[in-house]
Amino acid sequence: MNGAQDMGGVHGFGPVEPEPNEPVFHAGWEKRAFALTLAMAMPGQWNIDMSRFARENRDPGEYLSMSYYQIWFAALETMLKERDLVSDDETVAGHALREPKPVARILSPGAVAQVLYRGGPTERETNTTPAFKPGDHVRAKNINPRTHTRLPRYVRGHAGTIERVIGFHVFPDSNAQGAGENPQWLYTVCFDGRELWGADGDPTLTVSVDAWEPYLVPA
Amino acid sequence: MTGHDHHHDHSELTETQLRVRALETVLTEKGYVDPAALDLLIETYEKKVGPRNGARVVAKAWADPAYRARLVKDATSAIAELGYAGRQGEHIVALENTPNRHNMVVCTLCSCYPWPVLGLPPVWYKSAPYRSRAVSDPRGVLKDFGITLPAGTEIRVWDSTSEIRYLVIPMRPAGTEGWSEERLAELVTRDSMIGTGLPKQP
Amino acid sequence: MTHDHDHHHDHGSELSEMQLRTRALETILLEKGYIEPAAIDVLIETYEKKIGPRNGAQVVAKAWVDPQFRQWLFEDGTAAIGSLGFGGRSGNHLVALENTPSVHNMVVCTLCSCYPWAVLGLPPLWYKSAPYRSRTVADPRSVLADFGVSLPKDTEIRVWDSTAELRYLVVPLRPAGAEGWSEEKLAELVTRDSMIGTGLPKNPEDLA
Numbered sequence: 001m002n003g004a005q006d007m008g009g010v011h012g013f014g015p016v017e018p019e020p021n022e023p024v025f026h027a028g029w030e031k032r033a034f035a036l037t038l039a040m041a042m043p044g045q046w047n048i049d050m051s052r053f054a055r056e057n058r059d060p061g062e063y064l065s066m067s068y069y070q071i072w073f074a075a076l077e078t079m080l081k082e083r084d085l086v087s088d089d090e091t092v093a094g095h096a097l098r099e100p101k102p103v104a105r106i107l108s109p110g111a112v113a114q115v116l117y118r119g120g121p122t123e124r125e126t127n128t129t130p131a132f133k134p135g136d137h138v139r140a141k142n143i144n145p146r147t148h149t150r151l152p153r154y155v156r157g158h159a160g161t162i163e164r165v166i167g168f169h170v171f172p173d174s175n176a177q178g179a180g181e182n183p184q185w186l187y188t189v190c191f192d193g194r195e196l197w198g199a200d201g202d203p204t205l206t207v208s209v210d211a212w213e214p215y216l217v218p219a
Numbered sequence: 220m221t222g223h224d225h226h227h228d229h230s231e232l233t234e235t236q237l238r239v240r241a242l243e244t245v246l247t248e249k250g251y252v253d254p255a256a257l258d259l260l261i262e263t264y265e266k267k268v269g270p271r272n273g274a275r276v277v278a279k280a281w282a283d284p285a286y287r288a289r290l291v292k293d294a295t296s297a298i299a300e301l302g303y304a305g306r307q308g309e310h311i312v313a314l315e316n317t318p319n320r321h322n323m324v325v326c327t328l329c330s331c332y333p334w335p336v337l338g339l340p341p342v343w344y345k346s347a348p349y350r351s352r353a354v355s356d357p358r359g360v361l362k363d364f365g366i367t368l369p370a371g372t373e374i375r376v377w378d379s380t381s382e383i384r385y386l387v388i389p390m391r392p393a394g395t396e397g398w399s400e401e402r403l404a405e406l407v408t409r410d411s412m413i414g415t416g417l418p419k420q421p
Numbered sequence: 422m423t424h425d426h427d428h429h430h431d432h433g434s435e436l437s438e439m440q441l442r443t444r445a446l447e448t449i450l451l452e453k454g455y456i457e458p459a460a461i462d463v464l465i466e467t468y469e470k471k472i473g474p475r476n477g478a479q480v481v482a483k484a485w486v487d488p489q490f491r492q493w494l495f496e497d498g499t500a501a502i503g504s505l506g507f508g509g510r511s512g513n514h515l516v517a518l519e520n521t522p523s524v525h526n527m528v529v530c531t532l533c534s535c536y537p538w539a540v541l542g543l544p545p546l547w548y549k550s551a552p553y554r555s556r557t558v559a560d561p562r563s564v565l566a567d568f569g570v571s572l573p574k575d576t577e578i579r580v581w582d583s584t585a586e587l588r589y590l591v592v593p594l595r596p597a598g599a600e601g602w603s604e605e606k607l608a609e610l611v612t613r614d615s616m617i618g619t620g621l622p623k624n625p626e627d628l629a
Contacts, residue, residue: 008531008558008582013551016567018614022545024469029443034543035464036447039456052533060347068534068549073443086449094445100453109459116467117509119539122586144355150584152531154558166514166587186585197559204577207558210585 001053001146004060008154009197033073040076043103045083048120049176053148054079122170124183130213132187136162137219140189140211148176151215155207159219160191163208171212184212269338270409272303273386276336277412278403280313281391291315294386298336308335310383314375314414321372322387323360323414325353326379333384337409344413354378364415376414387414394421473542476507477590478611480540482604484517485595495519498590502540512539514587518579518618525576526591527564527618529557530583537588541613548617558582568619580618591618598625 007013025031041051054075056063063071080086083101090097107115132138140155150172166186174182193205232240246252276298280287290297294313298304311333314322326332327350332340343349352360357374361367368374377385389411395403410416450456480502484491494501498515502508508515515537518526530536531554536544547553557564561578565571572578581589593615599607602625609628614620 005532007551007554010551010555013555016547016550016552016556016564016619018547018568018619019545024473024543025465026546027437027439029437029439031465031469032443032447032461033439034468035461036443036450036456038464039460040450043455055533064551068546070439073439073446077442077446080446085453085455086446090449091442091445094441094448096449096452100455103455106455106457107460107464108457109463112460112463112467115510116464116472119508119510119513120586121513123514150532152582152584154531166585169586172585186587188581188587190579202560202562202578204575205561205580206577207580207582209582210587212585 001056001148002144002153003056003058004063005056006153008152030069033069033076037072037076039107040080042105042107042115043085044105045085045103046079047175049148049170049172050178051075051079052172053176056148122183123167124170124181126168126183128168128185130165130185130187132162132165132185132213132216132218134162134164138162138187138189138216139219140209141215141217143215145173147173149173149215151211152209154196155189155191155209155211158191158195160189160195160208163188163190166210169212171214173212173214184214186210186212187216189216264334264339268335270336270407270412271404272301272338273333273336273409273412274404274407275301275400276303276313276386277388277407278400280388281395281403282398282400287388290388298386303335305335307331308333308384311336311386312383313386313388314377315388316390316414318390319371319373321368321374321414322385323353323357323374323376324379324385324387325350325376327351327354328378328380331379331384333386336386337412341409361415364410366415366417387412389418392418392420468538468543472538474540474611474613474616475608476505476542477537477540477613477616478608479505479604480507480517480590481592481611481616482607484592485607486602486604491592494592502590507539509539511535511588512537515540516587516589518581518589518591520591520594520618522594523575523577525572525578525618526589527557527561527578527580528583528589528591529554529580531555531558532582532584535583535586535588537590539588540590541616545613565619568614570619570621591616593622596622596624 025034055071058074066074077086077091081088085101087097137159138161139159140151140157142157143149143151164187166188168183169186170181171184174180187210188208189211190206190208193207194201194203196207247254276290279301280290286297290313294311295304295309298308298311314324316322330340330345332344349360354376357376358368379385389407392406395406406419406421408416408418411418451458480494483505484494490501494517498517499508499513501517502512502515518528520526534544534549536548553564558580561580562572583589593611596610599610610623610625612620612622615622
């Protein structure tokens with residue numbers, strides 16, 4: 001979606017402010033929000049693309065004024081409610097008010113290391129061949145879905161070059177909507193800085209994105 | 220956590236009220252502004268300049284084909300004939316609605332609006348929802364205003380990115396034959412001159 | 422009204438809104454049997470204490486001393502890094518980016534905060550922030566300036582926006598004056614920021 005999360009090239013946000021000796025978590029609740037989010041992925045009620053959409057799918061003013069883990073937590077609450085795992089009256093009460101919905105599995109402490117180590121690989125098998133090869137000139141399509149996409153606005157309509165063929169990977173635009181993994185060929189595409197930002201752009205700059213085939217047409 | 224206005228029950232002023240008051244005091248004390256001028260400015264745009272101006276322009280265009288022709292050719296001059304001119308209306312273009320084409324005006328970048336004929340813009344015109352959606356989903360915006368146009372109507376959205384200001388001339392409602400300009404003007408709503416509304420029916 | 426809207430209350434034991442909300446949800450999820458408390462603790466401990474930039478520093482140090490590993494790393498980052506025992510969540514698909522005297526690499530996720538957890542742990546706040554996400558792809562030199570880093574005018578800067586599941590690890594240039602150092606000692610020169618591309622490794626004299 002064309003939301004506030006699509007920040008590449010936006011002006012006005014001010015300097016980057018690194019924090020010396022920054023702690024991993026800035027508050028106790030952030031640790032809980034983090035862990036709850038990871039643990040609740042285990043029952044398999046949603047996929048990572050759905051959770052990314054749940055985070056970005058909000059009023060831009062809200063998105064920009066919430067902290068990182070506030071967004072995570074709000075998205076977690078939304079996804080739980082959408083799937084009838086937890087309801088509004090329960091979060092207000094702070095207690096379960098009705099029986100849980102049966103789920104396939106939950107995360108046990110003994111499984112944590114293994115689950116983390118396995119991660120969530122997205123590469124899938126295929127007999128198809130990629131449409132593009134390294135060196136090919138391509139153009140990013142001008143798409144503007146209201147749903148989840150990973151094609152940032154700042155590259156849409158711009159011409160770039162295929163840097164490498166990454167592989168055949170789950171396609172977030174489908175997966176986030178529950179329309180299936182629909183894997184597609186995935187490429188790293190490089191764009192010249194001046195192509196993206198105009199004649200006054202940094203001449204030493206090259207920017208790449210990782211783009212699935214449905215995002216690209218030959219240039 | 221947006222819009223951080225703390226609403227207090229007591230008679231305390233908000234932070235913004237305090238800041239505005241403070242600045243006005245300082246500017247007056249330094250002699251940079253004359254309080255009477257400030258009052259006149261406020262009165263002008265609160266009470267004197269408003270959509271009734273544009274309604275008169277539209278009503279005249281409906282009643283007088285020669286005027287309509289002048290309006291389409293050089294709206295700034297035609298509008299000035301009625302005594303409306305000046306700030307945020309130095310260059311006005313009139314947009315005629317037809318059965319095939321519906322015009323809508325927006326300023327995606329800020330809030331540009333034809334003040335001399337419509338007064339100051341309403342909050343919704345300056346809001347993020349209107350500014351973001353008018354150029355990409357005008358039919359969705361019209362729906363928010365309770366309007367559905369025929370599927371085949373061309374919708375032309377004008378983004379006021381320069382000093383050109385746009386005034387939509389809506390279509391004259393049926394059943395108004397022989398009406399005076401004054402009476403016709405009462406049918407012309409502000410929203411119909413922006414393109415988010417239609418004129419009243421008789 | 423910028424981000425990071427933590428209201429610091431002075432009132433005695435009153436918890437902040439986020440503390441209350443996370444506590445409430447954790448309670449509910451526990452009561453419904455969707456989570457096990459011990460698993461939550463392990464998750465927190467893992468990313469607070471166990472997985473962090475020391476992993477990536479190990480990878481870089483090895484690439485500095487071992488030419489065969491270096492070649493493997495750039496050909497197949499996932500496999501090479503996996504051989505050291507690092508991988509999994511946000512590290513299933515890893516690509517190593519080689520800094521050279523004429524090319525400097527920087528990694529960002531403009532759309533959210535994608536980061537190679539497996540080798541760097543969780544991302545710092547600045548990496549997830551609007552300034553970094555918005556400016557790195559358009560004006561990386563000004564971002565480097567915010568980090569006190571200045572590169573030669575004609576150095577090519579390659580910015581990699583992590584829009585898919587690929588995660589990027591920058592392999593910085595080995596500093597001079599560290600010849601013959603063990604991998605362990607070299608790893609101490611490798612800063613987290615140098616593996617993102619917003620910093621350079623330490624110099625040997627910085628460790629003395």
